[in-house]
Amino acid sequence: MLTKSSTELVRQRNSVLVLSVLRRHGALAHTEISDSTGLSSATISAITTELEKAQIIEKSEQQPASGRGRPRVLLRQRRDCGYLIVVIISSDAVQYSLVDYAGKLIDRFSEERSHDPAGAARFVAAVRAGLSRILDRSKISQEKVLLISISSKGLVNSTEPVLVWSPIFGSDQIDFESALRPEWQAKVILDNETLLVAAALGAREEIVKGADFRSLAALSLGHSVGLGIVKRGNQTGQEISAPNFGHMLHMANGGLCRCGTRGCIEAYAGFYAILRSAFEVPLDTIPAKFVPVAELDKIAAKARQGHRVPAFAFRQAGLALGNGLSRMLSLTERMPIAITGPGTRYYDLLRQGIEEGLGQSHIVRMEGMPEIRVVADEQILVFEGHLNRALSVIDEDIVVSGVQGIQASG
């Protein structure tokens, strides 16, 4: 459905554009903004004075003049314009981070998670407590928190912040919006963890390649298997999606997965699955909830020493991943694949299987093997993805609501 455009919309869009280059490059002068947006100097003046009046950006103190001519006046976001809370849910802990509008980390702590499974309600209460705590510690008023950005492994509703399925709570859905609503009036967004990794890598790639960047997939290997895809959108930044890759069907009537279905990719490539086949336990055994990484390291060591069975377990895992990726590539365009997560330490053992699995499909035989790269520091990427995504959401919201309102009353 096409919708009508108006001159006001033009201003909104261009304001968001100005904020986004400010975010990408840090404090910038009038002229620099004009250059990197393509907007004329006059327009930049109009937009920046508006944003300044609305207390969203500020003129920075002049730095020592370098070169001749009138010294530049740098513009930057006002740090105290608003705040963001990032909540990263992982299998053994929940990390809370308070970030200001300029993207600077102010406070952070982690809380251990009890592994009791009957705890969806209890977990929500713990998150509420964590949010209160980080707010208390920093003496920031609650209204200043503009956004709460949450991530988890698992399947997420694309329109509402509802965790539909997760490795920990299974089908016990968690609706974060309604869970936080009476207490918090901030907007709440929820994303799949690997999606954020993809978003972060995509943003990095776009800085390097510019308009040449087309798309990218991030594959996260760990206790569970996640996938995020990021594509370059037409107008509106990037388009991202987080398929349910770990529980895509690998083989009908195959090994039992912890989700209860048979034959998921995770039932071959998740840590517990590798352990299971390394110990030659029957594939219909109910898998372990949690596997210490040390345990897997031992198996990997044996595999590297040339033991057949553990090597075969990694190879099977690679095959499942390769087949799954080849299926994804049959449904999308050709794109590079970035592998992250704790599982990357076994990439030497997985690689052959992955490549063989990829090679079994028509699309890969035709287009050739996709580029595969291993990227460490998944945690950093997750946080970076949170910031990219959350701050651009905030920018948009602030322009749509904030500028108008303040302008009208001022």
Add this chain to the structure above:
Amino acid sequence: MLTKSSTELVRQRNSVLVLSVLRRHGALAHTEISDSTGLSSATISAITTELEKAQIIEKSEQQPASGRGRPRVLLRQRRDCGYLIVVIISSDAVQYSLVDYAGKLIDRFSEERSHDPAGAARFVAAVRAGLSRILDRSKISQEKVLLISISSKGLVNSTEPVLVWSPIFGSDQIDFESALRPEWQAKVILDNETLLVAAALGAREEIVKGADFRSLAALSLGHSVGLGIVKRGNQTGQEISAPNFGHMLHMANGGLCRCGTRGCIEAYAGFYAILRSAFEVPLDTIPAKFVPVAELDKIAAKARQGHRVPAFAFRQAGLALGNGLSRMLSLTERMPIAITGPGTRYYDLLRQGIEEGLGQSHIVRMEGMPEIRVVADEQILVFEGHLNRALSVIDEDIVVSGVQGIQASG
């Protein structure tokens, strides 16, 4: 990447919007356009007088006044504003259609295709001859042909009109752009056939459901297997993609497909594959190039009479389709699936297998079975999809180039 907006862009967008409602609803009066676009009457005046001057739309002769008040003046596209040639390539023929700017069919004929495989170059020559012929028959000058819209089964490059792989020519790529370029200056677009079916169904659905429409997949069953996906875009109409579904991996080291790979979905669910398993021919037999439908009808008749082996062949085909669809759903959101093509006549035999195949994956077990509907008249949908897509491309091109140029010189 965000890009800057300008007031001129606003006019462009709104002009396209006006043309698109004119296309959807036929001839409309000033007031009606204003109502259905949301633009003010004054703006409609400005835009329509501009389009009229540029000879893109015209005031229709007044029809008998109904009701009192000033009689309405209907606006409609000028049929002679430009023309479109639709080329539908199927396995046994190529159909050429000449359509005017209002979407009205002016001329049409089909040409048989020789089945000689060594004919990519020869085929291109035949298409050139066909295009010349339809132009000659209708006495329209070549410059008036604004767009040539081509469709084929197979894999298509998403940015250029290049047929990357097709059931008939295999990996003999055909670049229609360069093949037609010296002779024709019209824009050339190429789409996968099932993609156009999805586009047509999506457009129909959007008319019924309006903003509630989210996405839809079309599955085409025949000698080969095709899939098209249509999603509702943010601003810019609909987003469509045509994955390489027929050659997605169904089962590693499975039956030999005519693409040369083993285990493709088509190697189980294509007509030739059903024939192969119904006759219990080994799965690594090089499959027949072409299977008469009558042959398959016989097998279906036997299956319906309760014979085990032919029934099993259809069931296997259904399983491959179901597993493939479940994999697609693991990578996208939940969406209804429309099944088209000559294979729908065997849907009674395929259905159980499809549902079982779908049910083997986590996502379907969680979200429930997707809605499946059988839609006949694939040929009509393909043509409808061509028109939807081609005419909106023309509208955009005309507004971007046409209006500006004529305004400047007039």
Add this chain to the structure above:
DNA sequence: ATTTTTTTCTCGACAGTCGAGAAATTTAGT
């Protein structure tokens, strides 16, 4: 003939962008 009703057209107000040039402010040169 006049009034009512409906549609189309036109005008002035307002929002936005742009180019050009004025104003500001510093460095370099004499």
Add this chain to the structure above:
DNA sequence: ACTAAATTTCTCGACTGTCGAGAAAAAAAT
């Protein structure tokens, strides 16, 4: 010390676009 050059920011008028209100047009009803 003064002037010229350089560079950045700011301002003004022109242009494009949308909108609301009301005038103008045109037919039916009274």
